[in-house]
Amino acid sequence: MRPLRSQELVESIIALIDREGLGAGDPLPPEHKLMTEFDAARNSVREAVRTLQALGIVDIRHGHGTFVGTASMTALIPSLLFRTRARSREDLSGLHDLMEVRQILETDLTQRVAAHPPAHLLDALQECVERMRVPGTAPAADREFHQLIGAAAGNDLALELIRLFWEVYQQAESLVGPTLSTSDTLVAKHQRIVDAIRGGERTAITEAVRHHFDEIRERIEAREGRPVSGPAGP
Structure with a gap:
């Protein structure tokens, strides 16, 4: 043999x-x-x-x-982080791709959850939003907010991907410098998602999740020296 x-x-x-x-x-x-x-x-x-x-x-x-x-998906963090950074050295395409895939995933999961929101989910999400107002607690509350939606969607693989993308993005974000969001804008972005879930309207959910990613999209385009494109489509 x-x-x-x-x-x-x-x-x-x-x-x-x-x-x-x-x-x-x-x-x-x-x-x-x-x-x-x-x-x-x-x-x-x-x-x-x-x-x-x-x-x-x-x-x-x-x-x-x-x-x-x-x-666990965490085993993929080093290779995905390397790929994101390597492709982003010239035009930040790797970071843009990561952000785009995460937006697509979270849009679909949020729409699924809004169709039949589990009991107490909206209360838990609202509690996360309130914690974002408190200095020092915003990052953990932000992360928990997105994981709550992923868990409520009932797809374990999708939840792991959200965690994976979060870890990689946190380590690759330095490519475009520190965030420009204030605590007020962070709260407003997430409150918009909560309100969209409560309303259950798919278009509103798509726009709320897109708006959540607008700031990083604009930072990428500004770093590349391109005119900021403004709101992107779904």
Whole structure:
């Protein structure tokens, strides 16, 4: 049998996890069994397991073994951050793309939530808005606001993506300098989203979420030396 190439071995171990029905926290077969199962050298197995660890698919606990991981999206932060920064060195296209994808995702999730808002969601969102008025609490309240909407939409993958985009954006925002928003404008942007959810009108929701991203869009265009385009379409 031809020795498996590294990527083939990674895919084979993933297939084994799926075939055996292993879930997060379950132990992976020991190294020698993986070597036998795939007719692979020890170094090849170790390299594949390290790759899976970097992806969050397995968790190596030294002295205890290797276990199936949660495959958290946070494992993608370094590569997405590198891609965003690399593409943004000349024209900020990477940061613009990140912002645009996040806007598309949050617009759809907010519209879904507004169709059947869970009990107490509007109260929780309003509480976040009020906390944004308090110095020092705005960043945490802002983050919680968007995660509440993502969680209410009932899509775990989308919620993880919101968290991922937030982390990457926070680390890449320095490319366009500090925010120009005041606490009053931050509050107003989020209050507009709350009011749009309460009203349940899709166009109003689209405009409210778009307005939320206008400031970073304008900062990107100003940094690139282009005339600010003004409100963008949905």
